[in-house]
Amino acid sequence: MTAPAVPVGPxxxxxxxxxxxxxxxxxxxxxxxxxxxPTLVIGLSLLVVIVLAGVLAPVLSPWDPVxxxxxASLQPPGNGHLxxxxxxxxxxxxxxxxxxxVDLRVGALAVLFPFIIGTTLGLLAGWFGGWFDLVLMRVVDxxxxxxxxxLIIALVFALGQGTASIYIAITLVxxxxxxxIVRGEVxxxxxxxxxxxxxxxxxxxxxxLLRHLLPNVLLQAFVFAMSDVVLSxxxxxxxxxxxxxxxxxxxxxGSMISEGQNFVFTKWYLTAVPGLAVxxxxxxxALVADGVVQRSGRR
Amino acid sequence: xxxxxxxxxxxxxxxxxxxTPLLELHDVDVEIPxxxxxxxxxxxxSLTAYAGQALxxxxxxxxxxxxTLRAAMDLLPSPAVITGGSVVVAGTDVTGMRPxxxxxxxxxxxxxxxxxxxxxxxxxxxxxxxxxxxxRQRLGMSxxxxxxxxxxxxxxxxxxxPEQRYRAFPHELSGGMRQRVCIAIALSAEPGLILADEPxxxxxxxxxxxxxxxxxxxxxxxGVGLVLVTHDLAVVSSTCSExxxxxxxxxxxxGLTEVxxxxxxxxxxxxxxxxxxxxxxxxxxxLTIPGAPPDLLQPxxxxxxxxxxxxxxxxCRTERPPLASLGGPxxxxxxxxxxxxxxxxxxxxxxxxxxxR
Numbered sequence: 336m337t338a339p340a341v342p343v344g345p346x347x348x349x350x351x352x353x354x355x356x357x358x359x360x361x362x363x364x365x366x367x368x369x370x371x372x373p374t375l376v377i378g379l380s381l382l383v384v385i386v387l388a389g390v391l392a393p394v395l396s397p398w399d400p401v402x403x404x405x406x407a408s409l410q411p412p413g414n415g416h417l418x419x420x421x422x423x424x425x426x427x428x429x430x431x432x433x434x435x436x437v438d439l440r441v442g443a444l445a446v447l448f449p450f451i452i453g454t455t456l457g458l459l460a461g462w463f464g465g466w467f468d469l470v471l472m473r474v475v476d477x478x479x480x481x482x483x484x485x486l487i488i489a490l491v492f493a494l495g496q497g498t499a500s501i502y503i504a505i506t507l508v509x510x511x512x513x514x515x516i517v518r519g520e521v522x523x524x525x526x527x528x529x530x531x532x533x534x535x536x537x538x539x540x541x542x543x544l545l546r547h548l549l550p551n552v553l554l555q556a557f558v559f560a561m562s563d564v565v566l567s568x569x570x571x572x573x574x575x576x577x578x579x580x581x582x583x584x585x586x587x588x589g590s591m592i593s594e595g596q597n598f599v600f601t602k603w604y605l606t607a608v609p610g611l612a613v614x615x616x617x618x619x620x621a622l623v624a625d626g627v628v629q630r631s632g633r634r
Numbered sequence: 635x636x637x638x639x640x641x642x643x644x645x646x647x648x649x650x651x652x653x654t655p656l657l658e659l660h661d662v663d664v665e666i667p668x669x670x671x672x673x674x675x676x677x678x679x680s681l682t683a684y685a686g687q688a689l690x691x692x693x694x695x696x697x698x699x700x701x702t703l704r705a706a707m708d709l710l711p712s713p714a715v716i717t718g719g720s721v722v723v724a725g726t727d728v729t730g731m732r733p734x735x736x737x738x739x740x741x742x743x744x745x746x747x748x749x750x751x752x753x754x755x756x757x758x759x760x761x762x763x764x765x766x767x768x769x770r771q772r773l774g775m776s777x778x779x780x781x782x783x784x785x786x787x788x789x790x791x792x793x794x795x796p797e798q799r800y801r802a803f804p805h806e807l808s809g810g811m812r813q814r815v816c817i818a819i820a821l822s823a824e825p826g827l828i829l830a831d832e833p834x835x836x837x838x839x840x841x842x843x844x845x846x847x848x849x850x851x852x853x854x855x856x857g858v859g860l861v862l863v864t865h866d867l868a869v870v871s872s873t874c875s876e877x878x879x880x881x882x883x884x885x886x887x888x889g890l891t892e893v894x895x896x897x898x899x900x901x902x903x904x905x906x907x908x909x910x911x912x913x914x915x916x917x918x919x920x921l922t923i924p925g926a927p928p929d930l931l932q933p934x935x936x937x938x939x940x941x942x943x944x945x946x947x948x949x950c951r952t953e954r955p956p957l958a959s960l961g962g963p964x965x966x967x968x969x970x971x972x973x974x975x976x977x978x979x980x981x982x983x984x985x986x987x988x989x990x991r
Binding site for chain 2: 507528538540551
């Protein structure tokens, strides 16, 4: 095939090119690498503040989060303790900051494993179908049939207290959502013409799956992951409240709320402030998810 | 055959066809199992395509033309399946092959381009990488060789500044550009035959012409064969040398394009020609074919077109006419194919003029 160049009509001017590979991180209109929208900016800013608060905890506070001072228990805010002290005389503000480290890390990791496992299985089930799809989806149905919190609590109870148990329990329960989402997206995407074209051109299956389908089905899973981080933090908070969470004295928002509940009428801020921290984190992640969807131009 | 041709000939005759056909369908049936029955969408279609030849496949929506193409390419949408007949690609019957082997064999001989070039391109990959993918992954070229090949192909389909365009994403290109890229991708596997499913339907008329010119040039200069599915008779008359007309899942008439368009020997072809709008007609009333296409869920007794046919006789309703040769490559599946002058509302020259303009 050595045909000469075909003469063509007028060539329209080139639009600026963008380096990012994933279209939903690249934005729709396409000017600039990071064309942000207000939703995304606010969400990311909040998230950065929360992460920095955790990372810079030792700099922001002179107190030790676990050092007890029973002579100074249940101090009101002020007097060197920005948010007062808890019943063991520990600085509440300091514990709040250190708890951000624990909760964000556990929340992120507890989403990462189900995300990877569920996405992989959903991709394979959606593409290949057949008995694998059938068996996998029945397993998914079985897991979904249980209330997820009850299942997680039961699993953690069986596995024993500790962060490792929390990861395992949340992964065992959480992957089903990703598998379902990705499988559904693959069922749509594999009948799209680009997937047909990839099949028609005889490319190896792994290549079609990784290069042509995966990047196009990830958005939904990503959006769910953002809200799933919040759910995971809530699960950790709930487990902490039930005494099955992060073992004391390591601070996390759930155990702080749990410990503060005895004083909810006199020292309401002991429960309200960590509760607020959970809400703000959830809000930040939800805004990030919304912002990414807006940028992708879908929905 | 040329004695039948009395309209202006736009189409240079296809290069003399020799050798093994690249694609042969023999009595192919495609059925779609549905909750309320089996939809028999393609009913014993046979066709043959050679390198260097442009074959048109026309018919209205639901006539089975796209599914025929998909069946040939082994890309039937689930749950449609081939239930009869055989598909022979480059001389080898692929019907009994294992899926991986069949895919390998088909994709080395044929490539496909689709109607909507935007959805036919992966939105998450640069177009250059998409063109270079088959040379790199399947033909075993080095990264730089594949890139050079892709740039070459982009030039070949008429994309200027290929170096710059290489890094563009599909949404940054116009519709015509995207279809050119799709053609470049199809060519990257060095196929002998391109199957095109309504490749110009989504494009405006000037861009249509440019894209068809690219395909025509490939056929003339490189001998790449083309099977073009379309419902646009103007596109067929300017592009295809041979034509198969489909109705109700069957080929009802086949032959040289100029013959079929000037002297159709099946009432359905004649009716299609009459329903092409004529810009010079004093009264702008679009002629339509009365009635509706057949219900493909039901077995069809007799000729599928009989309920809508102006030339229908009793025999048409009970006995299905076979696709019978009228001499040369021309064949028609009509009991009254030998007496078109006696059909009511016989096709005049006006219809042809309208198409060829």
